[in-house]
Amino acid sequence: MKIPYYPGCTLKTKAKDFEDSAIAAARVLGIEMEELPRWNCCGTVYSLSSDDLIHQLAPIRNLIRAKEQESDRLVTLCSMCYNTLKRANEFFLADEEKRERIKRYLDDEIPYEGDVRVVQLLELLRDEVSMDAIKEAVKKPLTGLKVAPYYGCMLLRPASIGIDDVERPTVMEDVLRALGADVIDDPYKTECCGAYQTVSQKDVVATCAHSILTSAQGNGAEVIALSCPLCDFNLDNRQKEVQERFNGFHPMPVLYFTQLMAIAFGLDPSVCRFELSYNDPVPLLKSKGLIE
């Protein structure tokens, strides 16, 4: 299955580990994620003002790029990109008058009517690949690895675009379970990571990250799995600030779910780019005999 893939800025820089592991792991399952030519910024944060049409142009232009590939779908990895692209398309579809105005700004593009569906890789795994197929592809089951999935907000909210139940999502649990991991159900899995407060108010983010990480640890988790580069930054890199502010905090590794897929599929660990993690996951994975 070939599907156009929208990377977004972070996956080419700080979250290269996410991109490389995802592309390699998806390939094992027969999914060719083909990077969209000429993609541009996703819009970063979905604009909530109803008359702010100019903010919708960037995401819609990306959907047009997918349409140029003669696809009616576009897959994303980054939760933020998923959210912005999907919501821009919903906005575009919902209001005819605004749609016509947006189209006038885009008269240099091929005609677009909102017919490209934005999907996140987890959705694709659940709805088209199936957990059984994932199970079959596993060569090194993650037996004994205690993983707490963390969704954050962008995959689930608002409910109209969420990839799963907004309050009790299970898709990442299902994938991790198919990989053989010991899945830890953590109540903080949909709580806020602190998001962009990380730029100016590290304290806020450190507090959020501390709650999330200690809750997961309290429930027995050894590693967090997630799908958003911003969450990853806040939960992984900000552990430095967490340690400075909270006595007795023990750091823990944070991984993209695709890195765990790559390991379980027996791929060369170099696709996981573990060197990009702030807290090195290698000792843990080694101790479980998952990498050498």
Added chain:
Amino acid sequence: MSREMETKALIVGGGVAGIQAALDIADGGYQVILVERTPSIGGHMVQLSEVFPTLDCPQCILTPKMVMCGQHPNIDIKAYCEIESVTGEVGNFTVKIRHKATYVDWDACTGCGQCEQKCPTKAPSEFNRELAFGPRKAIYSPFAQAVPNKRVIDADHCLKLTKDKCGVCAKVCPTQAIRYDMEDWIEEVKVGAIIVATGYELYKKENLTEYASDPDVIDGLEFERILCPSGPTAGVIKRPSDGKEPLDIVFVQCAGSRDPDKHFPYCSRVCCMYCCKMAMLYKHAVPDGQAYIFYIDVRTDGKMYEEFYQRGVEEDRIVYLRGKVSKIFRQGEKIVVFGMDTLTGKRVEVEADLVVLAMAMIPNPAGEKVKKILNLKTDEFGFITESHAKLHPVETGIDGIFVAGTAQAPKDIPETVAQAGGAASKVLSLFSGYERNKACA
């Protein structure tokens, strides 16, 4: 009126509405058949601990009425029965009633309870809301003051009926009333008017996915049983998971009510008062404990209700927090509640021992069949539509069929009783009007 009218009424549902309507009609001189689905009349009211705003116990105020029903020469209680079909019209309804197999000959049963004592099999008690404390036996009467005071065998749990073993109840019964071969049977009756009082149920907690499914996150009726002095814990406040006394308890109002996006837009109307009452009763039992109530508004619109609420705040120091609860989950021993105090604009986190959800009232699902058989019009939530919201509050769209209690809309006990009296008076004027016309003719 040329045709003969059957001056006998059928009441479907033996809760406080059905009981009141039955007594009023029977006292007016007409025969009443009171059909109840469970083994005893009493309904939800008899499950409650104490009732607002006077804190009297329903066992004290309702059971006398239940006994009056049982002994009234004009009332025929058909317990453990369901309506099978209804044909005809006002004055002449033919009703088929299914007598569900009780496996006990009620003519012979004296209610001595020896069978229940000796029965070796336990099953969750519906009356105790299937709480871990207080299971019942496989042969049982739902509670001590049941009317009729007879036993039924639960065929799903009875060893004799499931595995052909045991048979203790038959051995100990002094009147040989046990009938393991009993089957359902259908009785046909003729009545002139029908009152539907099928009541309510609580919306299931599982529908609120942001709140954890946990033994220590319970609904209002479950907590009523725990608070009840004659309940399964004998009035000792214990939480279901480990039986410990909860020292911090959180009540969440409007759980499913007043939530048009995800659940129900309507107000369930009793929760403000019963949360206040339960918090008060809790404080009387656990003076060191702290009760928190999350609310949207506090609606105290009945006689003595506002004073009751003020008493809860001032004397029992209930902490009222205006805001909705976004999330409830277990963290170790504690149940963590994420909420908001919108009056200070601050997030609130409470580490509680027990959480009580004031779940929305919904029409009793067991009443669905009756509504279908009678072809009654309902609103989109299943509450029976009265024929005029203001001027015909107890009439349904069908002549001779009336509605009372929470089958029509959420309401409290005083209103239910008043509406039941209203429905009864409609039946009485229908019957007595017919007899007067007949006498004049």
